[in-house]
Amino acid sequence: MTSGAPSVRTGIVGLGNIGQHHADRLAELGVPLVGGMDVSAEARDRFADRYGVETYADHHRLFDDIDAVVITTPNKFHEEYAVEAFDRDLHVLLEKPLAHSIESAERIADAAADADSTCMVGFNNRFRNTVRLLRERIDRGDLGEVTHVEANYVRRRGVPGRGSWFTRREISGGGALIDLGVHAIDLALYLLGDPDVQEASGVTRSEFGSREDYAYLEMWGDDSGPGAFDVDDSASAFVRCAGNRTISLEVAWATNRPPTHEFVIRGTEAAARFDLMENELTLHSASSDGTDHFVDATIEPRENDPHAAEQRAFFEAIDAGREDGSGVEEALTVQRIVDAIYRSSAEGHTVSLEKRLQEV
Structure with missing residues (x-):
């Protein structure tokens, strides 16, 4: 909790599940x-009943009364x-991704650069204690020298409700890759x-959500069938960065394999492995001190709520x-x-990000 946080009058735009989650964290802080x-009267009524605050169908009135907004x-x-x-010049905590398209994202970034306020984008996994501890070790x-990251965010059956905004490209901008x-x-x-x-290259697929016989045990939201998907x-992708640093990426809402949220970080002196669903970090190295041997060290940090830690960092940034x-x-x-990955999949070749930056 920061000394400045209580004085920052805050509002929320978007009063669904994630909006309520943020409201709970604000109360804790x-x-x-x-x-x-929210544009939905039902969502406004539910939020007002739960939190005892005023709700609006139009954001202008809300913005008149606040210093910061969670979108x-x-x-x-x-x-x-x-x-x-x-x-x-309101302070903004904006849930990921930045936008549904690259053009919209660039306009948001330009506006943020011109504002006299703090902005944070909601990549809450940065604030997990496991990740913080690993970053300190790095x-x-x-x-x-860290040279490669294997990034996996794979569900076995986790397609959101077909017909929700998540499965409509016009609103979401994409599926599992952008989510x-x-x-x-x-x-x-x-x-x-x-x-x-x-540069980046990759392939995106629609192998499950578009099927009539999509088999699942549970689904977030109602299912309107493949016609709403x-x-x-x-998606499978490969990203090349400066200094020959690379990322291999596997993400999926649905696969025929066990789920995994595993990340493997390879360095010249050691590697690290963690899973976002576990509260454990393992470091792997080898040593020639005495007889040659391998070393596998397991670290269990204190568990934390990354959304709460993210909000705390947001208000600390405002305070500072x-x-x-x-x-x-x-x-x-x-x-x-x-x-670039979406373009690579559609066009069948590697896409240069440096070329796009030059064009912009």
């Missing part, structure tokens, strides 16, 4: 929740709310030290007067990689 906005709307609508918030040189893949890409870049990205449900709380430019790089 003691941050004043002024109100919320949790479907991807297509991020730009509308974020750009106006920046125009008013920074002090325990892994040597899960952005988390995996951001975390990989973060652990590599945010290198310049040169026009996005990817998996930092304009960039957690990487709008980094989030834009993630969006450019996602765009």
Whole structure:
């Protein structure tokens, strides 16, 4: 909890499940929740009943009364709310991804650069204690030079409700890649030290969500069938960065394999392995001290709530007067990689990100 957090009047735009999750974390931090906005009357009524705050059908009135806003709307609508918030110099915590398209993401990044306020993009996995501990080990040189990250974010059966905004390309901008893949890409870049990205190649697939006989045990939301699904449900990709640093990426909403959220970080002195579903980090190395031998060290950090830690960092950045709380430019790089993978899959070749940056 920061000394400045209680004075930051905060609102939420988008009052669905993730909006309520953020509201709960705000309450835990003691941050004043002024109100919320949603186009759905049902969502507004539910939020007002649960949190005892005023709700709005229009964001302008909410923005008049707040200092900071958490934006949790479907991807297509991020730009509308974020750009106006920046125009008013409001502090913004924007849920990932930056937007539904690269063009929209670039407009958000431009508005953030011109604003006199703090912006954070919601890549909450950076704030897990396991990841923080690993980053500390990397920074002090325990892994040597980190050269490659294997990033896996794979579900066995986890297609969101077909017919929800997640499965409609016009609103979401894509499927598993833009939903899960952005988390995996951001975390990989973060652990590599945010290198310049040169090129990406990949293939996106729709193998399960478009099937009438899609078999599953549970589904988030109602199922309207394959006719309401026009996005990817998996992606395989390879990303090349400056200094011959690389990322291999596997993401999926559905596969015929056991699920895994495993990340393997390879360095010249050691490697590390963790799974986002576990609270454990393993370091792997070899030594010639005495007889040659392998060393596998398991570390179990204290568990934490990464969303709460993310919010705490956001308000600490506001309190310290930092304009960039957690990487709008980094989030834009993630969006450019996602765009390149989609283009690579459609066009059948590697896509240069350096060329796009020159064009922009």
